[in-house]
Amino acid sequence: xxxxxPIGVFDSGVGGLTVAREIMNQMxxxxxxxxxxxxxxxxxxxxxxxxxxxxxQIVKFLRTKExxxxxxxxxxxxxxxxxxxxxxxxxxxxxxxxxxxxxxxxATKNGKIGVIGTEGTINSGIYTSYLKQWKDNIxxxxxxxxxxxPLVEEGLLYDPVTIEIAERYFxxxxxxxxxxLVLGCTHYPLIRHTLQKVIGDDVQLINPAYETARxxxxxLMEHDLLHEPAKTKEHLFFVSxxxxxxxxxxxxxxxxxxxxxxxINIEQY
Amino acid sequence: xxxxxPIGVFDSGVGGLTVAREIMNQMxxxxxxxxxxxxxxxxxxxxxxxxxxxxxQIVKFLRTKExxxxxxxxxxxxxxxxxxxxxxxxxxxxxxxxxxxxxxxxATKNGKIGVIGTEGTINSGIYTSYLKQWKDNIxxxxxxxxxxxPLVEEGLLYDPVTIEIAERYFxxxxxxxxxxLVLGCTHYPLIRHTLQKVIGDDVQLINPAYETARxxxxxLMEHDLLHEPAKTKEHLFFVSxxxxxxxxxxxxxxxxxxxxxxxINIEQY
Numbered sequence: 314x315x316x317x318x319p320i321g322v323f324d325s326g327v328g329g330l331t332v333a334r335e336i337m338n339q340m341x342x343x344x345x346x347x348x349x350x351x352x353x354x355x356x357x358x359x360x361x362x363x364x365x366x367x368x369x370q371i372v373k374f375l376r377t378k379e380x381x382x383x384x385x386x387x388x389x390x391x392x393x394x395x396x397x398x399x400x401x402x403x404x405x406x407x408x409x410x411x412x413x414x415x416x417x418x419x420a421t422k423n424g425k426i427g428v429i430g431t432e433g434t435i436n437s438g439i440y441t442s443y444l445k446q447w448k449d450n451i452x453x454x455x456x457x458x459x460x461x462x463p464l465v466e467e468g469l470l471y472d473p474v475t476i477e478i479a480e481r482y483f484x485x486x487x488x489x490x491x492x493x494l495v496l497g498c499t500h501y502p503l504i505r506h507t508l509q510k511v512i513g514d515d516v517q518l519i520n521p522a523y524e525t526a527r528x529x530x531x532x533l534m535e536h537d538l539l540h541e542p543a544k545t546k547e548h549l550f551f552v553s554x555x556x557x558x559x560x561x562x563x564x565x566x567x568x569x570x571x572x573x574x575x576x577i578n579i580e581q582y
Numbered sequence: 583x584x585x586x587x588p589i590g591v592f593d594s595g596v597g598g599l600t601v602a603r604e605i606m607n608q609m610x611x612x613x614x615x616x617x618x619x620x621x622x623x624x625x626x627x628x629x630x631x632x633x634x635x636x637x638x639q640i641v642k643f644l645r646t647k648e649x650x651x652x653x654x655x656x657x658x659x660x661x662x663x664x665x666x667x668x669x670x671x672x673x674x675x676x677x678x679x680x681x682x683x684x685x686x687x688x689a690t691k692n693g694k695i696g697v698i699g700t701e702g703t704i705n706s707g708i709y710t711s712y713l714k715q716w717k718d719n720i721x722x723x724x725x726x727x728x729x730x731x732p733l734v735e736e737g738l739l740y741d742p743v744t745i746e747i748a749e750r751y752f753x754x755x756x757x758x759x760x761x762x763l764v765l766g767c768t769h770y771p772l773i774r775h776t777l778q779k780v781i782g783d784d785v786q787l788i789n790p791a792y793e794t795a796r797x798x799x800x801x802l803m804e805h806d807l808l809h810e811p812a813k814t815k816e817h818l819f820f821v822s823x824x825x826x827x828x829x830x831x832x833x834x835x836x837x838x839x840x841x842x843x844x845x846i847n848i849e850q851y
Contacts, residue, residue, distance in 0.1 A: 352632050353622050360845075363621050363823045463732040477743055554632045576629075580849055 316538055319344040319549070320529070321380035323371045326354035326552075327559060328462070328499035329386030330566045332409060335526035336384070337548075337568050340533075342540040345548045346378045350579060352553035355462055356389040357431025357498070364433070368394035372402065373582040378549070381538050384529060385409065388430050388497050388521070392437035405532050410439050412528040413495055413521025418447035420517050421493040425452050427486040427516075430497030432457045440497055454489045458482045458498075465500045471507055479504075479511040487512070495519045503566075550574040585807055588613040588818070589798070590649035592640045595623035595821075596828060597731070597768035598655030599835045601678060604795035605653070606817075606837050609802075611809040614817045615647045619848060621822035624731055625658040626700025626767070633702070637663035641671065642851040647818070650807050653798060654678065657699050657766050657790070661706035674801050679708050681797040682764055682790025687716035689786050690762040694721050696755040696785075699766030701726045709766055723758045727751045727767075734769045740776055748773075748780040756781070764788045772835075819843040 322333050326349045333347055348371050350356075356364055368390050375383055382405040385391045385398065391408030399406045417426050428440040435457040444453050461482075464475045486494070494516050496502055502520050509518055533539050540546075548569060552559045556574040563571045591602050595618045602616055617640050619625075625633055637659050644652055651674040654660045654667065660677030668675045686695050697709040704726040713722050729747050738744045755763070763785050765771055771789050778787055802808050809815075817838060821828045825843040832840045 352628055358827075359621055359823050460732055460736055463729055467729055474743055474746055477746075554628050558627075 315381070317344075317540055317543070318379050318381035319346045321346050321348070321372075321375035321378065321383040322386050323348040323350070323368075323375065323383070323390070324387040324499060325349070325356035325390065326351050327466070327562045327566070330563055331499050331502045332384060332386035332522040332525055333548075334567055335522045336529060339526045340530055340540070342542050342546070344540065344546050346375060346380055347548065347550045348375060348579075349550075349552045349559055351555050351559055352579065355431070356387060357433045357459065357462065359389075359433065361393040361437075364390055364393040365397050368398055369401070370579050370582040372398055374551070374577065374579060376402075380404070382407065382529070382533065384525065386499055386522075386525070388499065389433040392434050392439040405536060405538075407525065407529055407532060409499065409521045409525045410443055410497075412524035413497070413519055414440055414443035415447055416524045417493050417495045417519040418444050418451060420519060421448075421451065423490065423492045424448070424450055425454065425489055425491045425493070427489070427491040427494040428453060428455045428497050429458045429461075429482065429494065429501065430455075431462065432459055434497050440495060452489075454486055454491055456482055456486055461498065461504065462500050465503050470504050475504060475507055476511060479508055483512050491516060493517050493519060496521065551577050553577065553579040584650070586613075586809055586812070587648050587650035588615045590615050590617070590641075590644035590647065590652040591655050592617040592619070592637075592644065592652070592659075593656040593768060594618070594625035594659065595620050596735070596831045596835070599832055600768050600771045601653060601655035601791040601794055602817075603836050604791045605798060608795045609799055609809070611811050611815070613809065613815045615644060615649055616817065616819045617644060617848075618819075618821045618828055620824050620828055621848065624700070625656060626702045626728065626731065628658075628702065630662040630706075633659055633662040634666050637667055638670070639848050639851040641667055643820070643846065643848060645671075649673070651676065651798070651802065653794065655768055655791070655794070657768065658702040661703050661708040674805060674807075676794065676798055676801060678768065678790045678794045679712055679766075681793035682766070682788055683709055683712035684716055685793045686762050686764045686788040687713050687720060689788060690720065692759065692761045693717070693719055694723065694758060694760045694762070696758070696760040696763040697722060697724045697766050698727045698730075698751065698763065698770065699724075700731065701728055703766050709764060721758075723755055723760055725751055725755055730773065731767065731769050734772050739773050744773060744776055745780060748777055752781050760785060762786045762788060765790065820846050822846065822848040
């Protein structure tokens with residue numbers, strides 16, 4: 314596998330761009346092939362079998378682009394499909410859960426960690442099991458927050474309605490006295506300032522997107538797969554629907570300019 | 583085509599159950615085969631080509647159940663796919679837009695009609711063009727309300743947050759002095775009491791689900807396809823994901839008890 318091959322990154326839609334952004338910031342030499350499954354978004358309320366089927370199609374597509382590693386930049390897809398995809402592929406496959414869980418387990422002082430995410434991620438229990446791998450005497454308080462994704466996609470990042478919804482979702486978590494909160498959905502870093510305000514400054518927010526990019530860097534180094542410095546590089550963006558809308562959103566999030574996004578028929582893969 | 587064949591009804595998810603409910607209430611002899619595309623919900627923010635592709639697969643599936651007519655119980659799918667599906671099929675195909683538009687055009691006194699729906703339905707302009715077919719000197723004020731569907735699916739039917747969001751969406755409509763408001767999304771009848779409170783009692787709400795069932799009855803009569811009275815009858819429910827969750831929701835909406843919902847792989851059709 315050539316070092317200068319791109320890294321595949323996929324998500325149900327735009328959320329995974331927060332992971333792509335961290336990779337671009339931390340590894341400016343790397344090239345990314347991003348796929349957003351905008352025709353079938355959201356993943357959070359769909360079943361395990363459905364998400365495994367979707368993930369397989371996307372991985373098949375990304376491998377046609379000769380990627381050297383794949384990041385599943387979606388918590389739900391990581392929760393449901395990471396192990397299957399890993400078993401079926403011979404390149405490094407990285408999910409967004411493990412690194413975030415590790416850092417959260419290290420960060421907590423009182424051993425009480427909150428985890429927020431979609432229904433799929435929360436009901437899968439994946440964060441709880443990873444967190445308990447790192448530290449035995451940890452108490453995990455998971456909470457599904459299904460309205461955050463539509464609120465983010467509506468652009469209500471600092472809105473009183475988002476604050477009101479966050480207050481409801483967090484009232485239980487606050488009662489448990491958590492000192493650490495894992496943002497278990499790739500959309501949530503976009504409202505981290507609002508979430509911090511509601512949960513309070515004494516609770517540390519953990520952003521798995523950031524930790525995942527750090528972990529990816531280590532994995533690429535171990536496999537001797539880091540990209541060499543290059544004069545020009547190009548990121549590629551694909552979606553299953555609504556390329557223009559995606560491009561607009563991507564350009565508000567990413568540190569680079571997205572010139573083009575292509576629509577593909579993912580059901581063919 | 584046998585009179586006693588069932589009627590096919592489909593939607594992106596649970597919203598079309600409001601149409602199924604009206605059909606059950608108005609035509610208690612009829613049997614329904616319902617399909618909810620819960621693996622690919624929502625349709626409202628997806629493109630025309632994608633929605634036509636999804637609709638074709640669903641119609642192909644419904645026709646394996648020998649349905650005598652098909653109701654597209656989804657405003658977005660009606661806006662994007664009705665004409666294509668009609669042209670490709672030899673049984674009556676009915677959308678949810680036409681009848682609602684007709685009744686709204688008749689109901690307005692000052693000629694100012696508001697239409698609310700998903701981005702897809704609103705941007706398609708379908709209600710505006712149907713409304714203008716019925717009356718020339720009509721002013722139509724369309725407004726996309728993308729947060730209503732997730733709020734309904736979260737069960738916040740009478741919630742202060744839903745009221746707050748409705749007030750924002752409606753502030754412009756109120757300024758235009760509309761006297762009639764079309765609920766252009768099948769989820770919206772479930773929050774019609776909240777919407778009525780916010781828009782005010784002097785504005786008449788039009789529920790296309792009700793009007794569509796009335797229109798379906800006329801079409802079946804014209805084609806001599808009404809079901810004969812029967813001792814036993816059975817409605818069938820299929821989804822592309824999450825059968826159990828769907829069944830729970832269906833049992834809160836429908837006048838009959840849903841015993842079973844089956845998961846099928848719609849991408850095979």
